[in-house]
Amino acid sequence: xxxxxxxxxERKSRKFLDISHYDHAGNYHLLPFRFVALRNGREVLxxxxxxxxxxxxxxxxxxxxxxxxxxxxxxxYADLIANFFISQTRVPALLEVIATRYRTKKSxxxxxxxxxxxxxxxxxxxxxxxxxxxxxxxDKDTFDMGRTHIDKGIELMMRSSNPHVTxxxxxxxxLLAFDQIMYAVQRASAESQKIGKQISFVxxxxxxxxxxxxxxxxxxxxxxxxxxxxxxEFLHNKNRxxxxxDSYQLAISGIRKCREILGNDAVSALxxxxxxxxxxxxxxxxxxxxxxxNSIFLxxxxxxxxxxxxxxxNKYDTDRFLEFYKKGLDLIIEHNLNGNFFREDYASxxxxxxxxxxxxxxxxxxxxxxxxxxxxxxNYDGYIYASDEARMLAEMKxxxxxxxxxxxxxxxxxxYGEKAFSxxxxxxxxxxxxxxxxxxxxxxxxxxxLNHSTQGNLIGHRPTSVFCxxxxxxxSHLFELIDxxxxxxxxxxxxxxx
Ligand code: SF4
Numbered sequence: 001x002x003x004x005x006x007x008x009x010e011r012k013s014r015k016f017l018d019i020s021h022y023d024h025a026g027n028y029h030l031l032p033f034r035f036v037a038l039r040n041g042r043e044v045l046x047x048x049x050x051x052x053x054x055x056x057x058x059x060x061x062x063x064x065x066x067x068x069x070x071x072x073x074x075x076x077y078a079d080l081i082a083n084f085f086i087s088q089t090r091v092p093a094l095l096e097v098i099a100t101r102y103r104t105k106k107s108x109x110x111x112x113x114x115x116x117x118x119x120x121x122x123x124x125x126x127x128x129x130x131x132x133x134x135x136x137x138x139d140k141d142t143f144d145m146g147r148t149h150i151d152k153g154i155e156l157m158m159r160s161s162n163p164h165v166t167x168x169x170x171x172x173x174x175l176l177a178f179d180q181i182m183y184a185v186q187r188a189s190a191e192s193q194k195i196g197k198q199i200s201f202v203x204x205x206x207x208x209x210x211x212x213x214x215x216x217x218x219x220x221x222x223x224x225x226x227x228x229x230x231x232x233e234f235l236h237n238k239n240r241x242x243x244x245x246d247s248y249q250l251a252i253s254g255i256r257k258c259r260e261i262l263g264n265d266a267v268s269a270l271x272x273x274x275x276x277x278x279x280x281x282x283x284x285x286x287x288x289x290x291x292x293x294n295s296i297f298l299x300x301x302x303x304x305x306x307x308x309x310x311x312x313x314n315k316y317d318t319d320r321f322l323e324f325y326k327k328g329l330d331l332i333i334e335h336n337l338n339g340n341f342f343r344e345d346y347a348s349x350x351x352x353x354x355x356x357x358x359x360x361x362x363x364x365x366x367x368x369x370x371x372x373x374x375x376x377x378x379n380y381d382g383y384i385y386a387s388d389e390a391r392m393l394a395e396m397k398x399x400x401x402x403x404x405x406x407x408x409x410x411x412x413x414x415x416y417g418e419k420a421f422s423x424x425x426x427x428x429x430x431x432x433x434x435x436x437x438x439x440x441x442x443x444x445x446x447x448x449x450l451n452h453s454t455q456g457n458l459i460g461h462r463p464t465s466v467f468c469x470x471x472x473x474x475x476s477h478l479f480e481l482i483d484x485x486x487x488x489x490x491x492x493x494x495x496x497x498x
Contacts (some may be wrong), residue, residue, distance in 0.1 A: 028066070028086045031098075036439035036476070037058040044479050049101040050353060051083045054483045057382065084161050101357055105442065108359040108366065108374065111162035113415070115363060115375040116343075117388055118153055118184060120145050120169045121177035122380050125208060128240045144177045145380040150184045152406040153378040159411045164198040168226075170388070175209040178217075185221050202226055206240065206247065207254025215261040222266075225258045227251060229269040229285035229291075230277060239274045255291065269293060273300050273324065275316050281328035289335065289342055297345035298328050300470065303390060303454055318469040326477060333481070336491045343495040350475055352496040353443040354482075363387070365445040365471075367435075369427035371401070372420050382406040384414055389449045400420035401449055423448055426458035434462025440475045444468075 033047040043060055046052045062068055063086065070077045080086045084098055092098065122143040145153075157165055167188055169181050185201055192199040198477065201223040218225065229251055230236040236248040251269075258267035271277070271284060281298075288296040316427045328344070335342050349362045363370025371387040378384055382405050385391040390401030401423075403414045413421070429435035429446040438444070447467050451460030463466045481488050 002070055005484055017227055028068070028081075028088055029090055029092075031084050031087055031092060031133075033085050034439040034441065038476055038480050038483070040480050040483060042483060044439060045085060046439045046442060047084050048083065048442070049098060049357075051085075052354065052479070053079055053083060053085065104357055105359055108361050109368070111160075111164075113160045113372065113374060113376050114162045114164065114361065115166045115168060116153065116157040116160075116376065117168045117170055117377040118145060119377065119380045119391065120151065120171065120174050120180050120184070122172040123176045124172040124206075125176070125242065128273075143172070144180055145378070146382070147180070147183060149380075149382045149406045150180065151187065151377065152382075154184065154188045154191055156376075156378075156406075156411055156414070157188065158195060158197060164200070165192075166200045166202060168202040168204065170204045173206055173209060174203050175205045175207075175214060178209075178214055182217060183332070185217075185223065186394060189221060200224065205254075206251060207258070208242070208247065208250040210250075210254045210257060212257075212261075215257060218258075218266075218317050219262055225262065225267040227255065227267065228272065229255070229259075229287070230271050230274070231280055231287050235277060235280055235283065238276055239272065247384065252291070264292070268295075270297050271299065273298065273321060278316060278320050278324045281324045282331050285328050285331050289340075294341060295343040295345050295348070296328075296332070298325050300348060303450070303466065318466050318473070321470065322473040322477075325474065329477075332467060332492060334486060336494075337487060341494070341498065343498070346474065347478060347492075348495045350443055350471075350478060351492045354475075354478065355493060355496055364447065365443075367427070367429040367441070367445050368424065369446045369448060370422065371427070371449060372403075372415060373427075376403075376414070378406060384409060386420075387449055389453070391460060393449065393453055398453075423458065426451070426460075432459060432462075434465075434468065438472075439461075440472065444471045 014216065015035055020110055031047060033045050037043045037057060038054070041057055042054055043057050044054050045060060045063075059076070063080065066084075068080070070075055077086075081088065084092065084094070088095075105432070120324045143344050154167075157167065160315055169184070171177070174181065181203065181468070188199055188201075201221055203218070204223075204226045207227050217223070229242065230239045233248040236251065237245050240247040240251075242250075255267055256267065269288070271288075277284060284298075285296060300318070302321050329347060332342055332344050349360050349365060352358065352360050353365075361374065363374045371390065375387055376384065377388055377391050378388070379391050379394070383391075383394065384403045384404055384406060385394060386401040394398065394402055401419075403409065403417065403419050409417075426432070426448040428448055429438075429441055429444060435441050435444065435446065447459040448460075451465070452458050454466060455461055455464070460467075479494075482492065
């Protein structure tokens with residue numbers, strides 16, 4: 001590079017500008033942000049794109065009352081500008097950056113419905129007391145999904161504008177209708193190849209009816225297995241009732257066989273927290289660690305369908321769940337602090353929203369809500385539902401979220417029909433009362449099906465909502481942990497990167 005000599009006449013003055021140029025005290029512009037107090041005496045500020053700052057209590061008030069001084073509060077002032085909380089100009093210089101970040105956060109909407117759930121049978125050989133659907137005994141073939149309906153479901157799935165769809169088989173116990181699964185997988189694979197669409201397959205199963213031939217088929221078509229494991233044997237068998245009381249042993253031997261043939265990453269497990277489970281957070285987490293899983297999803301019982309019929313075993317206050325969740329999370333963090341990798345999945349979903357600019361494709365925590373936009377359910381009898389919970393409601397004769405039938409409904413009727421349209425307004429937490437000014441709005445979601453089921457209308461009432469109480473409790477707790485120890489923040493970052 002050639003440097004030209006600068007003559008005295010050309011040299012620009014480097015004198016400081018007049019003091020008034022730097023005097024922005026109270027002279028800044030507020031950008032949209034929300035805030036909430038934490039229990040540790042601090043408060044968290046969150047802007048429209050999910051960036052956050054944890055600051056001393058009273059800071060939000062000072063910012064809003066224009067009491068910040070760029071000199072005295074220079075570090076905070078710089079952070080607020082750099083993170084788009086305030087601006088020195090009426091229109092922030094980096095407005096385009098904010099817009100791009102916002103589009104990225106919402107980019108889960110770009111491709112529309114990904115998850116297509118096929119309830120392949122309602123038959124089941126378990127009688128779990130928290131089962132959300134009605135199950136029927138093993139021998140009733142009339143409760144399997146017919147091939148005409150499988151074909152129609154696949155046809156609709158191929159019409160999704162999403163280049164990568166997931167076909168998930170649920171039950172009842174899905175493996176009891178393995179012939180139908182084989183037919184569906186082969187047919188969907190052939191159809192997706194014709195149009196160049198990527199497809200992933202998942203079977204949700206308790207693994208009790210598992211056979212070697214099934215796993216060979218799963219290997220050939222790269223099918224992922226999602227199973228249920230509620231904790232140690234005594235707890236699992238109490239929750240997941242089966243005639244010979246051998247549900248746990250069958251699940252464990254099934255997990256081993258899946259790992260042997262499909263590989264460790266091809267099988268995952270989910271817990272369901274019954275009232276009994278609440279007393280055993282450490283035992284449940286310990287079971288997953290001992291079995292070599294690298295994560296656990298601590299989730300409460302969904303208050304839908306038949307699950308809520310058994311109040312004694314399944315109904316508990318959200319406070320009790322939060323206490324259970326925090327104890328489990330504490331143990332998981334301690335395990336990580338001791339040099340091991342083990343993740344809690346619900347926290348990881350929320351942390352990815354907090355700590356990264358990317359969206360998360362988790363249907364239960366989205367705005368607009370995941371129903372229809374990200375998930376659709378084709379039931380064994382041909383009826384179509386807006387989400388898995390919606391079909392559970394239908395089992396209780398509540399058809400609010402039924403979108404039509406595979407025999408008669410076209411793609412546009414289902415996905416852009418009047419019913420789908422009528423759910424849209426209550427699907428966006430940015431405009432829901434309570435959520436619209438909540439600091440955690442960007443990290444949370446909306447759940448009109450849950451609102452309808454528990455509160456009698458799609459909009460819901462946040463102060464008494466179990467969805468809100470759970471998410472508010474968990475998100476605040478995560479912020480308090482982030483603020484408490486830098487090592488925990490490192491662990492959290494590690495969770496979302498792996
Ligand atoms: S549901 Fe509750 S925690 Fe979630 S955004 Fe709405 S008010 Fe906030």
